[in-house]
Amino acid sequence: MEPHGGNLRRAKERYGLPAGGWLDFSANINPLGPPAVLKQALQQVVETKLQHYPDPESKNLQQVLAHHHGLKPENVLCGNGASQLLWLALAVWPKGRLLLPVPSFSEYERNARLWGHELEFFPARESEQFNFDLEELYRRLAHCSGLILGNPNNPTSTLVPKSDLIHLASRGKYMLVDEAFLDLTLDQEANSLAPLVNDFPNLIVVRAFTKSLAIPGLRLGYALAHETTLEAMKELQVPWSVNSGAQAVGEVFPLLTKYRENTRAWLASEPDYLWQQLNLLPGIKANPPITNFILCRYKKSAAHLAHALAKKGILIRLAGNFRGLDDRYFRVAVRLREENKRLLAALKKAL
Numbered sequence: 001m002e003p004h005g006g007n008l009r010r011a012k013e014r015y016g017l018p019a020g021g022w023l024d025f026s027a028n029i030n031p032l033g034p035p036a037v038l039k040q041a042l043q044q045v046v047e048t049k050l051q052h053y054p055d056p057e058s059k060n061l062q063q064v065l066a067h068h069h070g071l072k073p074e075n076v077l078c079g080n081g082a083s084q085l086l087w088l089a090l091a092v093w094p095k096g097r098l099l100l101p102v103p104s105f106s107e108y109e110r111n112a113r114l115w116g117h118e119l120e121f122f123p124a125r126e127s128e129q130f131n132f133d134l135e136e137l138y139r140r141l142a143h144c145s146g147l148i149l150g151n152p153n154n155p156t157s158t159l160v161p162k163s164d165l166i167h168l169a170s171r172g173k174y175m176l177v178d179e180a181f182l183d184l185t186l187d188q189e190a191n192s193l194a195p196l197v198n199d200f201p202n203l204i205v206v207r208a209f210t211k212s213l214a215i216p217g218l219r220l221g222y223a224l225a226h227e228t229t230l231e232a233m234k235e236l237q238v239p240w241s242v243n244s245g246a247q248a249v250g251e252v253f254p255l256l257t258k259y260r261e262n263t264r265a266w267l268a269s270e271p272d273y274l275w276q277q278l279n280l281l282p283g284i285k286a287n288p289p290i291t292n293f294i295l296c297r298y299k300k301s302a303a304h305l306a307h308a309l310a311k312k313g314i315l316i317r318l319a320g321n322f323r324g325l326d327d328r329y330f331r332v333a334v335r336l337r338e339e340n341k342r343l344l345a346a347l348k349k350a351l
């Protein structure tokens with residue numbers, strides 16, 4: 001099984017290229033696609049900047065992001081996608097025992113192990129709609145050195161409210177909060193820990209434009225943390241990790257008010273619509289989504305569903321390789337209404 005969604009080359013090797021191209025529900029990307037201004041910014045880079053090295057410190061972008069979050073530039077480190085920042089974050093923490101709620105994004109576990117941390121898993125219960133028992137989490141932190149949390153969490157599409165996060169952070173343990181999907185929730189910044197990175201020196205917040213601006217191919221993410229933490233992370237970072245195109249695209253982010261409004265309008269209706277429709281399908285139980293993807297359980301292995309859909313050019317993400325789930329689980333991104341309808345129709349046929 002693929003470790004991540006969105007691998008179109010592998011899909012092509014297995015199923016051939018579908019006539020109309022792939023309809024990809026396996027990666028959770030804003031279906032509005034990259035905004036036009038981003039493409040213009042990229043075009044300009046192609047015309048004027050390819051022959052030069054990118055700014056190794058992404059200074060302009062760092063300032064734009066600091067301003068956006070009301071922080072100092074020293075609180076911002078740009079990187080090659082959220083993944084690079086997760087990797088760096090776990091590299092600079094002293095080796096310890098980390099509490100990891102599961103199921104969650106597999107890179108947390110992989111990076112923690114790579115850097116020699118021990119892990120203690122904290123399973124979410126489906127009977128609680130995969131919301132974590134926060135009091136228990138708080139208690140378990142007592143004998144752990146830190147906590148890794150996706151907020152929203154992948155693949156469960158759940159969110160821990162800010163007040164609870166602050167309660168957890170007040171434990172004084174190391175805390176890595178991955179907010180890669182937070183821009184794709186309706187409350188957005190209201191639940192972000194970004195403004196608190198100077199109050200909690202052990203806190204690292206990771207963010208990305210990957211999902212919200214639909215640019216997984218470009219690789220752009222950033223970490224927000226106390227400057228001493230970021231200095232340590234920077235020392236380990238490969239130079240020029242953020243290419244000129246990614247920097248230019250990030251710098252126009254503040255101009256995207258209309259795009260963000262359109263995204264919000266879509267978020268206000270579509271995840272709920274798809275969730276309700278999925279639950280009408282026989283044998284499928286869909287977990288309520290807080291963001292742009294939905295975790296589903298089929299009554300038996302979902303492999304044949306994924307196979308039948310792929311043969312029609314539709315990709316979903318089998319979720320059996322997330323720790324704590326099994327082969328009945330699959331995850332679908334939420335896309336535009338017509339696309340969601342195509343998914344629903346194809347699922348209905350395949351069931």
Ligand SMILES: Cc1ncc(COP(=O)(O)O)c(C=O)c1O
Pocket residue numbers: 004080081082083084105150153154178180181208209210216219220221
């Ligand atoms: C929760 C979560 N964080 C981070 C990432 C990686 O983001 P990026 O592509 O910016 O490295 C993913 C990708 O699927 C994800 O699901």
